[in-house]
Amino acid sequence: MAAAKTETEDGPCCPICLEQLNIPRQLPCAHSFCEKCLQSHITTEAAKHEKLGYVKCPVCRNSAIPPIKDRPSSEWALLFPISRVLQSFLPAKMKVNRLCDASKTEGDDVPAEGFCVFCKEAMCGDCLKLHRRQKISRDHTIISAEELDCNPENFMKFAEGFTCSQHQGEDIKYYCKDHNIPCCSTCFFNGHKNCAKVIDLKNELPSLLCECKPDKIIDDMNKIENHLKTFMDTNEDFINNLEPHINKMIDQIRDVRKKINSLIDELEKNVKTEGIRIYKEIVLKKQEENHQCLSLFHSVRNSHYLFETVQKHGSSLQMFLMVEKMKSQLQSYYNLVEENYEKTDTITVEVQFSSTIQSILSDSLSQLGKVVTTTSSITLPLTCSKRPTKDCSVEREGVIDLKVLTEDTPWYTGLTFLPGDRVMLADNNSSKCILLSSSYQFITSHTLTDKPWNICVLDDQRMAVSLYNQNKIQILYVIGDTIRPVRMITTKYNCNGIAAAGKGEMVVNGYCGNRKSQWSLINMRGDVKCTHQYDSPYTNYFNYIALNNMKTRVYVSVYTKHSLLCFDMDGRKLFTYSHDNLRLPSGIAVDRYDNIYILGYMSDNIHQLSPDGSLIQVVNTGVPKYPSVICILQRKDVLIITNNSDVRKLHIYHLK
Structure with missing residues (x-):
């Protein structure tokens, strides 16, 4: 099990393995995972279904259809895009080298040396030279690969418009209020041209952004993170305080031992054994709870990184589209917190002694006493805002x-x-x-x-x-x-x-x-x-x-x-x-x-x-x-x- 990582300096982590993201692949719901972790998840799901047409996000359970539908599920993880924003937060040794887009179309894997902001293409050295020589493109802004990976602001310039998840390469241009769906031109003409409320994002972005309230989403993410951290801290405190309680039980037995016969030796041995078993069982349970909670925490934190980056450095279009994604994410986070992390159990472990000296003198160990475990719940105040x-x-x-x-x-x-x-x-x-x-x-x-x-x-x-x-x-x-x-x-x-x-x-x-x-x-x-x-x-x-x-x-x-x-x-x-x-x-x-x-x-x-x-x-x-x-x-x-x-x-x- 990965060690708990909740500090900001650890950077974005994978919600599956809880380690730093390695080749972060992003699903349409905006959740990101290590490429290998995502593929392992897809392979597991494929084994359960006769014919898998989509994969469910491990965090929010939303369906994600691979961009190329006729590829085998063993290759799906490679088809989902790399999250360049989250990658910019990773150490240099974990960066993913992007390949030249023009070379890829010819079947060659040539590392990209720069990116054209206007054309939105990655280019190798030869392509960059040709690009600068042509009159039509010589004034285009070029960002080096190093600058792009190290500065999220540069990436947001490069990715000026988010593209449609259904139609690869097409920019989002419309928003259908009838279905709450951002649309590219193909989406619009195929499914939304007869809808009553379709908005041209080029003209309506300011008013839509005003309705979205990005600051409120940041505040809600902070509250969810704080609540999840409180849940894990409460469990950690309980783990730390559990051993002294076990030791106290043993001390109690030793005090009683001075007053009774040799049977108390056997009782002490029994309590020690039972106490160690309970300690291991409870600690394992609490650590597993924290492991699952930590997975959700890192998912919220990754969404937080992504959202704040878009808010600080992205365009109005990117901000609006990101807000739309985060709305559903926030509610799924609320639901997961309410379902799993509003309460955590505290367990009281104590020794119950028999009421009379006759039970102590009995030759039956069960009459001497036993270890009793009592479970009670502590309600953690949910600081996340809910709609009245x-x-x-x-x-x-x-x-x-x-x-x-x-x-x-x-x-x-x-x-x-x-x-x-x-x-x-x-x-x-x-x-x-x-x-x-x-x-x-x-x-x-x-x-x-x-x-x-x-x-x-x-x-x-x-x-x-x-x-x-x-x-x-x-x-x-x-x-x-x-x-x-x-x-x-x-x-x-x-x-x-x-x-x-x-x-x-x-x-x-x-x-x-x-x-x-x-x-x-x-x-x-x-x-x-x-x-x-x-x-x-x-x-x-x-x-x-x-x-x-x-x-x-x-x-x-x-x-x-x-x-x-x-x-x-x-x-x-x-x-x-x-x-x-x-x-x-x-x-x-x-x-x-x-x-x-x-x-x-x-x-x-x-x-x-x-x-x-x-x-x-x-x-x-x-x-x-x-x-x-x-x-x-x-x-x-x-x-x-x-x-x-x-x-x-x-x-x-x-x-x-």
């Missing part, structure tokens, strides 16, 4: 027209986001699942054996569709641009709402007869883990279902009772939400802050609730008539709604 619940507004962004998908009138009863921000629709009328790209363009469809009701994603490649007429659940494989059926699960009742519960499990609700509705926890093999039944006067009593982010609460829309029910995983009802302006509630979704969103099918609105079920607001403006299904892409705060009035359209919103 009431500040999260729902703002309409645009409408996507899906007329090209089918000639028949569709009825989209299911909707979910897949890895890579793709979208899957369940069309009840045509009995199909329809796969869309991240820009809502048709990719493919798959015909089901019956009419689907709802749909959910179980893991990176598998999803589940409820077929309520057949009392079945269809498990599907989504690999690349293909949809393939895997398994059919038969249930004892009709399946309405379905939602992923983690670990390949799902919760499913429906009517089970005898005036009862129920929801069940089921795994992908069809094993029912638990079932909870409730009185139900109607067959469509339970409609849609959702879970909170920690998978500890179940939300069910009660169609005919105009309410939302919340249960814990043991089936106990925690609260009921109803409102005079909530009529026939349908789809449910949860945002990254665990706020709940429920659609009023007949009241034409969205009810936004806090995690405890309190009303935040009722959104009436901009909501289509008869809203049916709702889904949230948490990473981008994008919300999509289908409806039964204008059935061929998706309505896009942003949570701001």
